Amino acid sequence: MALQGCTLEADLVSLRETIHTQLENYVSAASNPGLGDCPETLRESVAYSLLAGGKRLRPVLVLLACEACGGDVDAALPAACAIEMVHTYSLIHDDLPAMDNDDYRRGRLTNHKVFGEGLAILAGDALLTLAFEIIAKEIQPGSVAAACCADLASAAGWCGMVAGQVADIEAENREGTLSGEHVLQEVSDDNLIRSAALAQLESIHRRKTGRLLSSAVTLGARIAQVSQESLHRLEQFGNRIGLAFQIADDLLDVTGDAKKLGKGVRKDASLGKMTYPKLLGINESRQRAEALIAEGCQFLTPFGDRAGKLIALAQFVTQRDH
Numbered sequence: 001m002a003l004q005g006c007t008l009e010a011d012l013v014s015l016r017e018t019i020h021t022q023l024e025n026y027v028s029a030a031s032n033p034g035l036g037d038c039p040e041t042l043r044e045s046v047a048y049s050l051l052a053g054g055k056r057l058r059p060v061l062v063l064l065a066c067e068a069c070g071g072d073v074d075a076a077l078p079a080a081c082a083i084e085m086v087h088t089y090s091l092i093h094d095d096l097p098a099m100d101n102d103d104y105r106r107g108r109l110t111n112h113k114v115f116g117e118g119l120a121i122l123a124g125d126a127l128l129t130l131a132f133e134i135i136a137k138e139i140q141p142g143s144v145a146a147a148c149c150a151d152l153a154s155a156a157g158w159c160g161m162v163a164g165q166v167a168d169i170e171a172e173n174r175e176g177t178l179s180g181e182h183v184l185q186e187v188s189d190d191n192l193i194r195s196a197a198l199a200q201l202e203s204i205h206r207r208k209t210g211r212l213l214s215s216a217v218t219l220g221a222r223i224a225q226v227s228q229e230s231l232h233r234l235e236q237f238g239n240r241i242g243l244a245f246q247i248a249d250d251l252l253d254v255t256g257d258a259k260k261l262g263k264g265v266r267k268d269a270s271l272g273k274m275t276y277p278k279l280l281g282i283n284e285s286r287q288r289a290e291a292l293i294a295e296g297c298q299f300l301t302p303f304g305d306r307a308g309k310l311i312a313l314a315q316f317v318t319q320r321d322h
């Protein structure tokens with residue numbers, strides 16, 4: 001899986017294909033005789049969402065971070081697939097009526113619309129647990145596998161993505177916090193309140209979206225077995241692109257095209273949700289995302305040319321239209 005010497009676009013196509021094929025291997029009945037005890041409906045429900053496409057940003061980040069650190073990209077493929085499984089679980093659960101209640105995801109009906117709520121919850125559970133099974137069994141040596149499991153669990157868990165999701169729900173339900181027009185009124189009247197609202201928004205998204213994206217980068221670095229100092233640099237890079245990704249996502253909800261995105265748009269405004277464009281405006285939000293990417297890329301300077309594709313991918317985060 002050589003990455004050096006091609007354009008990023010060609011690399012992305014090839015990496016996504018590699019990731020997709022490997023994901024298919026993990027969830028196809030034909031390549032997994034051991035799936036005998038797995039009900040076929042559950043396997044179909046898992047495969048339906050996992051193989052639906054998507055940008056595959058997190059697994060690509062794992063592979064490019066591993067390359068930036070001089071590691072063996074093939075050795076990182078199981079972890080790349082594992083993080084995509086955790087991400088897909090979060091999307092299935094997030095789309096449920098008890099959460100965001102969405103009908104479309106990745107250009108097709110959401111999992112619960114096709115398989116029912118019970119099976120959708122269980123497909124999410126199956127994906128989350130399969131992710132850790134794959135890392136534990138396939139990443140070598142065992143000490144690196146353990147570190148990867150701890151990294152991913154902490155990013156996805158109750159102080160990471162789950163925490164961010166809870167904070168988001170609580171903010172939506174609470175009066176006098178991020179959501180609600182009267183708050184925005186106060187926010188625009190008073191810079192202090194605006195800063196507090198911004199800090200709260202960042203605190204939600206750093207956990208809800210940022211931690212998993214940052215973990216993608218550190219998983220790749222761990223598999224390359226880098227020094228603590230390099231790991232720290234990649235973590236700093238990951239934190240910034242994680243937040244920039246969320247700002248871009250908020251912007252796409254305002255300016256994006258539902259067809260290209262494969263999901264509904266203008267949802268944040270219709271729910272009265274606090275977002276970066278609502279708080280900062282479109283231009284300032286864009287500038288903030290670009291500044292975060294530039295700041296993050298500074299941390300990669302010591303990695304030289306090997307980090308070229310990782311940097312190009314980070315720039316894609318703010319320029320994407322889907």
Ligand code: GRG
Nearest residue numbers: 054055056057090093094106162165208209249
């Ligand atoms: C249910 C525990 C739990 C968590 C859900 C990540 C998340 C928390 C919810 C997703 C809601 C959402 C739309 C967040 C905005 C950022 C985001 C994660 C978008 C989806 O990720 P993409 O754009 O999706 O990478 P694809 O389909 O391309 O993989």
